[in-house]
Amino acid sequence: MKRLAPWAILAALLVPFALVAAPAVTGAKQPLNMTAIYMFIIFVGATLGITYWASKRTRTAREFYTAGGGITGFQNGLAIAGDYMSAASFLGISGLVFASGFDGLIYSIGWLVGWPVIMFLIAEQIRNLGKFTFADVSSYRFGQTQIRTMAAVSSLVVVIFYLIAQMVGAGKLIQLLFGLEYWMAVMIVGALMMIYVIFGGMTATTWVQIIKAVLLLSGATFMALAALNHFGFSPEEMFKQAVATHGKHDAIMGPGALIKDPINAISLGLALMFGTAGLPHILMRFFTVPNAKEARKSVFYATGFIGYFYILTFIIGFSAIVLLAQNPAYFSAGALVDGVITDPKGLLGGTNMVAIKLAEAVGGNLFLGFISAVAFATILAVVSGLTLAGASAISHDLYASVIARGRSNETMELRVSKFATLGLGIIAIILGIIFEKQNVAFLVGLTFAIAASANFPVLVASIFWGKMTTRGALVGGFAGLISALTLTVMSKAVWGETLGHMGADGKPVGLIFLDNPAIISIPLAFICIWLFSITDNSKQAQKDRALFPAQRVRCETGIGSEGTASH
Amino acid sequence: MTTDSVEAITRHPLYAELVTKRKRFAWILTFLMFLFYYGFIMIVAYAPKSLAVPLWAGSVTTVGIPVGLSVIISAFVLTGIYVYRANGEFDRLTKSIQEDLR
Structure with a gap:
């Protein structure tokens, strides 16, 4: 494995680049963007160098899963931001602002x-109670086999669905930006992520995320400043010109059609709010810092970076309304009438290309290449974090705790995690290619719903509620997982748009009116945890409850937690 | 951790203080974030026009822009407030408990 894999993966990686050399003949595709490709190759070179350096520091399981716990709060804050700010949010939100303000x-x-x-409920608690995965925390005082299995299953469901969404997005984006074939893009992303994770573990993954966060934040800052410069740095002037240029005029300055009814708005809000707190790859980042203090700092920095980033995307989207409208070549025929954007979707390449086109408008071809390469790097950082979280669910939770029942050794666990990474990488590539033509937009909402309904309730109840038992955790977790999945299948996005069920009017329909299941599935999970815990009088339940005081003390004080200076 | 040391810590007067203070503080801040976010969403859902009002007479900028930005900034400020108190006061309490038990 150690000797063979690098060459096999490198060869797989080089094939698409070799094919690029032969000019593509298909006419509809974007021409090859050489600046973007050079910049991307520089990024890949640098990150592979880091991976090589990291591989020498990745010998133990602790180094592989947590970078040895030596990341500072500031670095981890950047890495968290790098893990969370996906290409979908950069391109998608600036596109949404461009289209509807x-x-x-x-x-x-x-x-x-x-x-x-x-920050308030999870970060330091996780740092104090866990070791490598969030399942360490949710199974802390419960029956290991059941709760580990459940946590690993819901982690893997989240990881795989999120990976599919990222891979499909990556393939389409890279096809547009670089002029590469879809399958090549998916292969490159998959191969690079496998190299980072298998050889560099959490150390390489962390630095890929940090570099990406710095590149994305500085690129977006430059773009926002260059755009604001056109308006003399006056937001009022920017809004004024945007309102004059956008076909919806005044309507873009207030709430529009995004929120149709309060129930759906609350449901989506719940999924986003609590889903973030249940994403395995995000939670895993809290084990990379030395103690609870640094864990808190990392959330503070991450919140600042992510909030700042969303403000930038807002400026980018609004200024793009004015600045892109100055160039009719960006629009298809009829989308731009007398300098007014009558149809934002008529932007060539779709509204996801807003940030990319604005990069060209304010910074020329060089900056376009830079932003394209950053978008590619963004995807790589996110999928690497996801894959590492998935691999650790397989090796640390399923293999070491359930299958080997604690009788495994570290070398074996490490080997399993590397094979798991390879397996997940291959699955991601295959599913990415299979799902090319599918509408995968609902997958991101689904992963947040599952994280919010299966992972978050069990995690938060196990930390704060002493009467909870193994049975309660098990039933509650699966109730959240299954209800989130089922209700999503019954929603309009899957039942109507993906499975093709049409209503009497010929439009896609759902079996329920909810777009996101969180408003039902989160309370259901909590109710099941409560009901099946208080009615539980088994021997196991007594053991579960008896272990709570010790867990509580460690959670509150950090005394006895993994890898901290508790001596 | 042994049962003895768990009991020693839970009996420590500062421990009760730490747990109560932190719990109250964390849930208050969580509630505030809830209030800001869902307050904003409820205005969007039930009174969208109130966010589309010009910020000052004749301005294009609407009330919604600073309101929306303040929700973003409030998230950052709330985490900052928590870190400030937790990394100061709460960590000092934890440290004195640890030192007393040594």
């Missing part, structure tokens, strides 16, 4: 408000 702001706020919740 204020609604984009409402949407981006939802993505931020989970962070304070993580």
Whole structure:
């Protein structure tokens, strides 16, 4: 494995680049963007160098899963931001602002408000109680086999669905930006992520995320400043010109069609707020810092970076309305009439290309190449974090705790995690190619719903509620997972748009009116945890409850926690 | 950790203080974030027009812009307030408990 894998993966990685050399013949595709490709190759070179350096520091399981716990709060804050700010949010939210103005702001706020919740209820508790995965915390005083299995299953469901969404997005984006074939893009992303994770573990993954966060934040800052410069740095002037240029005029300055009814708005808000606090790859980041103090600092910095980033995307989206309208070549025929954008979707390449096109408008071809390469790097950082979290669920939770029942050794566990990474990488590539033509937009909402309904309730109840038992955790966790999945399948996005069920009017329909299941599935999970815990009088339940005081003390004080200076 | 040391810590007067203070503080801040975010969403859902009002007479900038930005800033400020108190006061309490038990 050690000797063979690097060459096999490198060869797989080089194939697409070799094919790039032969000019593509298909006419509809974007021409090859050489600046972007050079910049991307520089990024890949640098990150592979870091991976090589990291591989020498990744010998033990602790180094592989947590970078040895030596990351500072500031670095971890950047890495968390790098893990969380996906290409989808950068391109998607700036596109949403471009298309409907204020609604984009409402949407981006939802993505931020989970962070304070993580800070107040989860971050330091996780650091004090866990070791490598959040399942360490949710199974802390419960029956290991059941709760580990449940946590690992819901982690893997989240990781795989999120990976599919990222891979499909990556393939399409890179096809547009670089002029590469879809399958090549998916292969490159998959191969690079496997190299980072298998050889560099958490150390390489962390630095890929930090570099990406710095590149993305500085690129977006430059773009926002260059754009604001056109308006003499006056937001009022920017809004004034945007209102004059956008076909909806005044309507873009207030809430529009994004929030149709309060129930759906609350449900999506719950999924975003608590889903963030249940994402395995995010929670895993809290084990990379030495203690609770640094864990708190990292959430503070991350919240600042992510909030700042959403403000930038808002400026980028609004200024793009004015600045892109100055160049008719960006629009398809009829989308731009007398300098007014009558149809934002008529932007060539779709509204996801807003930030990319604005990069060209304010910074020329060089900056376009830079932002394209950053978008690619963004995807890599996110999928690497996801894959590492998935691999640790397999090796640390399923293999070491359930299958080997604690009788495994570290070398074996490490080997399993590397094979798991390889397996997840291959699955991600295959599913990414299979799902190319599918509408995967609902997958991101689904992963947040599952994280909020299966992971978060069990985690938070196990930390704060002493009467909880193994049975309660098990039933509650699965109730959240299954109800979130089932209700999503019954929603319009899956039942109607993906499975093709049409209503009498020929439009896609759902079996329920909810777009996101969180408003039902989160309370259901909590009720099941409560009901099946208080009615539980088994021997195991007595053991579970008896272990709470010790857990509580360690959670509150950090005394006895893994890898801290508790001597 | 042995049962003895768990009992020793839980009996420590500062421990009760630490747990009560932190719990109250964390839940108050969580509640505030809830209030700001869902307050904003409820205004969007039930009174969207109130956010589309010009910020000053004749301005294009609407009330919604500073309101939305303040929700973003409040998230950052609330986490900052928590870190300030937790890394100061709460960590000092934890440290004195640890030192007393040594």
